[in-house]
Amino acid sequence: MMRTRTWTTAALATVLLAPAVAACGSGAGAKAPASRELKRVTFAAPNMTTQIFAGQARNFAKAGKQIGVDVQVYDNSGDAATAITNANLMVSRKPDLLVEFAPIADATSRISAIFKRSGIPCVAVNVRIDGCGFFNFDQKYLAEAQAQVIAQKMTAKGWNGGNTTILLEQASKLGPSVNIAVTWFYQQLVAKVPGFTKVRSEEITPSTTTIAGREGLQADGGVDIDRGFTATAQALQTIPADRNVVVYTVNDDTAIGALRAVKAARREGKAMIAGYGATQPAIDAMRTRGPWVSSAKGFWEDWGEFILAMGTAILQGKKVPDLTAPPMVAVTPDNLDKVYAPGMTNVKRMPPLPEGSRYLLETGVLQRFGNVEGA
Amino acid sequence: MIEKVRTFRPAGTATAAGGPGKDDGGRAGEARFRPRAIPGGSAVVVFFVLVVAAFTVSVDGFATYSNVTVIASSSMVIMVASLGQLLAVISGGFDLSIGGVLPLAAVTFAVLTHDGTGFVPAVLLAMLVGLATGVVNGVVIGVFRINALIATLASLSITGGMAYAVSHGLTVQVAAEAGRLGDPLWLDLPAFVWLGLVLIVLAHLVLRYTIFGRRIYMIGGNGQAALLAGVRVGLVTVAVYGVSGVLAALAGVMAASQLLAATGGIGADTTLTSLTAVVLGGAALTGGRGGVFGAVTGVALLGVLDNALNLQRVPSFYQQIVVGSVLLLAVGAGRLGDLSPTRRIRSVTQRETPREAE
Numbered sequence: 033m034m035r036t037r038t039w040t041t042a043a044l045a046t047v048l049l050a051p052a053v054a055a056c057g058s059g060a061g062a063k064a065p066a067s068r069e070l071k072r073v074t075f076a077a078p079n080m081t082t083q084i085f086a087g088q089a090r091n092f093a094k095a096g097k098q099i100g101v102d103v104q105v106y107d108n109s110g111d112a113a114t115a116i117t118n119a120n121l122m123v124s125r126k127p128d129l130l131v132e133f134a135p136i137a138d139a140t141s142r143i144s145a146i147f148k149r150s151g152i153p154c155v156a157v158n159v160r161i162d163g164c165g166f167f168n169f170d171q172k173y174l175a176e177a178q179a180q181v182i183a184q185k186m187t188a189k190g191w192n193g194g195n196t197t198i199l200l201e202q203a204s205k206l207g208p209s210v211n212i213a214v215t216w217f218y219q220q221l222v223a224k225v226p227g228f229t230k231v232r233s234e235e236i237t238p239s240t241t242t243i244a245g246r247e248g249l250q251a252d253g254g255v256d257i258d259r260g261f262t263a264t265a266q267a268l269q270t271i272p273a274d275r276n277v278v279v280y281t282v283n284d285d286t287a288i289g290a291l292r293a294v295k296a297a298r299r300e301g302k303a304m305i306a307g308y309g310a311t312q313p314a315i316d317a318m319r320t321r322g323p324w325v326s327s328a329k330g331f332w333e334d335w336g337e338f339i340l341a342m343g344t345a346i347l348q349g350k351k352v353p354d355l356t357a358p359p360m361v362a363v364t365p366d367n368l369d370k371v372y373a374p375g376m377t378n379v380k381r382m383p384p385l386p387e388g389s390r391y392l393l394e395t396g397v398l399q400r401f402g403n404v405e406g407a
Numbered sequence: 408m409i410e411k412v413r414t415f416r417p418a419g420t421a422t423a424a425g426g427p428g429k430d431d432g433g434r435a436g437e438a439r440f441r442p443r444a445i446p447g448g449s450a451v452v453v454f455f456v457l458v459v460a461a462f463t464v465s466v467d468g469f470a471t472y473s474n475v476t477v478i479a480s481s482s483m484v485i486m487v488a489s490l491g492q493l494l495a496v497i498s499g500g501f502d503l504s505i506g507g508v509l510p511l512a513a514v515t516f517a518v519l520t521h522d523g524t525g526f527v528p529a530v531l532l533a534m535l536v537g538l539a540t541g542v543v544n545g546v547v548i549g550v551f552r553i554n555a556l557i558a559t560l561a562s563l564s565i566t567g568g569m570a571y572a573v574s575h576g577l578t579v580q581v582a583a584e585a586g587r588l589g590d591p592l593w594l595d596l597p598a599f600v601w602l603g604l605v606l607i608v609l610a611h612l613v614l615r616y617t618i619f620g621r622r623i624y625m626i627g628g629n630g631q632a633a634l635l636a637g638v639r640v641g642l643v644t645v646a647v648y649g650v651s652g653v654l655a656a657l658a659g660v661m662a663a664s665q666l667l668a669a670t671g672g673i674g675a676d677t678t679l680t681s682l683t684a685v686v687l688g689g690a691a692l693t694g695g696r697g698g699v700f701g702a703v704t705g706v707a708l709l710g711v712l713d714n715a716l717n718l719q720r721v722p723s724f725y726q727q728i729v730v731g732s733v734l735l736l737a738v739g740a741g742r743l744g745d746l747s748p749t750r751r752i753r754s755v756t757q758r759e760t761p762r763e764a765e
Contacts, residue, residue, distance in 0.1 A: 084576055204723045241720035252723035257666045258673055265477045266717040269468050288668050313580050
């Protein structure tokens with residue numbers, strides 16, 4: 033009798049604890065129970081009043097429809113409280129996959145707790161959430177690609193550490209996840225161009241303003257055109273007119289401001305500018321073959337199809353890496369017409385996925401869209 | 408009854424004679440009304456001179472003509488927006504909507520010129536947007552008596568959202584030929600800087616030498632007394648916010664011309680910066696005090712600080728601390744001046760005089 037009761041208790045405990053154990057292991061890199069099919073996805077967009085976010089969400093839903101996945105979009109309205117409410121609403125729908133693009137990092141701890149409690153697999157977009165797989169640009173990859181492009185152009189023009197100043201325009205309020213692009217770019221560029229003091233990325237902190245004497249400067253260019261203009265105009269006052277300037281920004285709007293400041297200072301002939309986003313103004317500026325020489329592109333508007341592939345991989349029980357990234361490319365005046373239709377801004381075909389994200393091809397999802405090289 | 412009216416006289420108008428029953432539109436009172444143009448502002452002027460002197464000596468490249476053009480170009484957009492803010496503050500209110508009107512006008516101008524509209528019609532339409540917002544603000548505040556803080560906060564939200572809606576959240580480029588306000592005109596300074604200087608002079612003349620200007624001080628000093636003195640407070644308030652809206656819109660056009668592009672986020676800090684500048688320049692948040700000279704000094708001080716700290720390579724986080732501390736010092740110095748024994752005696756005397764007149 034005693035033995036029977038013990039077995040009954042053990043069986044009950046197993047039944048009760050099983051979902052909890054499964055829930056604990058349902059996050060990033062964890063194997064989902066058995067191989068399930070992705071049918072229903074809930075996606076919390078950061079702010080649907082902003083075109084770029086709204087466009088991304090619309091394309092996500094469209095991509096889902098194309099492959100028979102129902103993508104329900106929630107609007108976080110750029111607000112932490114709304115994001116938490118949406119997290120609860122999304123969980124209550126019991127989808128196969130939760131996708132969260134948190135508007136700000138403030139809410140991520142609470143959202144993480146909500147998702148973990150639900151036991152539903154999740155993907156965090158752009159902002160990390162503990163327990164979820166992470167999908168974002170690979171800032172280092174893009175920064176290195178841009179450093180490569182600019183190093184080649186500098187070498188061709190005879191620019192080096194003796195006659196060039198690198199002006200880094202960080203966006204101090206966006207934190208290290210974005211500003212790593214700036215410091216990594218510097219490390220990579222000075223390693224490729226002769227005459228510069230070699231500096232490691234981690235040696236450049238948010239408070240650093242001068243790097244190796246005249247060789248590097250760091251200013252806060254923010255993410256707006258006007259801040260980019262002012263930061264560049266003021267920095268140019270401290271760079272002798274006979275020195276060349278390489279301006280690296282984390283945002284195309286900042287680069288637009290920088291371009292205007294360079295032109296106002298009549299230093300177009302001695303400047304190279306790099307932006308981020310490959311937006312319409314960047315493409316237009318690069319087509320004129322002026323000082324704007326590169327803009328990083330991560331195919332933001334098409335992230336939906338990659339997230340669908342990532343979600344499928346998670347449900348198939350694959351262990352996802354720490355970061356899954358979309359195809360990325362440093363757009364330049366030379367490759368513009370390879371990435372975009374000539375004279376246009378619509379993407380022809382995305383370049384191949386970076387090494388760490390090639391596992392997405394194994395899901396077979398990207399082949400159904402057919403717009404990525406190698407898929 | 409007459410005694411009760413007299414107690415409503417604005418500070419500094421001890422001999423004002425206007426009152427109800429006198430059908431002179433309050434002009435008798437206005438004739439004796441002398442606005443205190445830069446009370447407390449003299450301290451910030453001294454402070455500004457000291458700061459400039461210190462930077463000239465200690466910051467390489469600060470006292471060069473090229474850098475002066477950078478400071479002027481960077482500060483003029485805020486300056487023009489601050490003129491409108493100044494009028495609102497002197498009238499006893501705020502105009503928080505500046506931070507929404509500026510980007511809305513900027514993207515309106517950019518979208519119109521991008522689509523082929525001529526420069527002049529695009530500028531006029533952008534200014535119309537500012538005027539419409541300002542008039543609505545003025546009616547809500549002056550006629551429906553809604554608190555200016557709430558009213559303009561609401562329109563800040565509306566116009567800020569509209570700026571993103573008009574631009575679809577994207578960066579809109581301004582056609583190069585439409586950006587003529589941003590092109591150098593004379594002495595290497597862009598045309599909009601010269602336009603801004605003209606507006607500064609005009610604003611000073613209006614505030615100091617016109618009946619409209621004096622009425623703004625009157626309603627800011629004591630709205631009730633101004634009303635009883637026959638001033639059409641509602642109408643003046645509508646005009647004040649209308650002008651403020653137009654100036655904010657013009658600032659937006661200037662910014663878009665300077666940058667040859669506009670976004671919904673352009674001039675995001677304008678509301679706070681303009682308010683800081685006018686208060687720094689001696690304007691009282693309680694209304695009735697302030698002047699163009701003080702506001703210009705306030706904007707210039709902020710511009711010079713930002714410039715010199717960047718030239719000195721002060722990290723951006725520390726810049727915020729330095730700017731905040733300097734502002735506190737400047738305003739504190741002005742306040743200490745107000746609290747000096749001589750001024751206190753003068754102040755008490757002024758407060759006592761109306762009773763003596765009774």
